[in-house]
Amino acid sequence: MTATAASDFRGRLAFDEREDLDDGYGNKTGVFVERFKRRAVLRPLRGGESVHAAKQVSRQPYLVIVRKCSETKLVTSDWQIRDLESGEVLNILTRNFPPDRLGEIDLTCETGSASD
Numbered sequence: 001m002t003a004t005a006a007s008d009f010r011g012r013l014a015f016d017e018r019e020d021l022d023d024g025y026g027n028k029t030g031v032f033v034e035r036f037k038r039r040a041v042l043r044p045l046r047g048g049e050s051v052h053a054a055k056q057v058s059r060q061p062y063l064v065i066v067r068k069c070s071e072t073k074l075v076t077s078d079w080q081i082r083d084l085e086s087g088e089v090l091n092i093l094t095r096n097f098p099p100d101r102l103g104e105i106d107l108t109c110e111t112g113s114a115s116d
Contacts, residue, residue: 003101004065009039012084013064015075032080038072041065042083045108059112062090068097068105081109 016032023029045061064081066072081090090109098106 004041004104008041008065009067011040011042011064013038013040013042013066014082014084015072016080016082017074018078018080034082035074035079036071037084038066059110061093061108061110064090064107064109066105066107068103072105075105075107081107 014034014037017035018030019033021029021031041064043063043065045063066075075092076095077092079092081092082088083090088111090111092107092109094108096106096108098104
């Protein structure tokens with residue numbers, strides 16, 4: 001696969017990191033805090049057993065492609081992504097640095113609550 005064209009980066013996304021805060025009783029509570037915004041490619045995944053299983057519980061898997069930079073290299077599955085146009089939240093499942101596209105990062109994500 002070749003590098004993704006600049007015109008494919010149409011999605012406007014915010015990347016949120018979970019920040020642990022003390023609740024005053026000695027417990028840590030996690031809230032998401034926006035760290036940065038980026039343009040990205042959002043591709044809904046279709047077909048395959050895991051995709052159909054996710055859809056059975058009202059989740060839509062996506063492949064999110066972002067340009068690699070010092071900020072995007074920090075993103076892990078503890079983060080979440082918000083689509084700034086639709087308001088939809090994407091939970092990050094995996095992160096991949098494709099060897100054939102050195103300037104990009106692939107994030108496998110899905111909509112829906114991570115606690116379902």
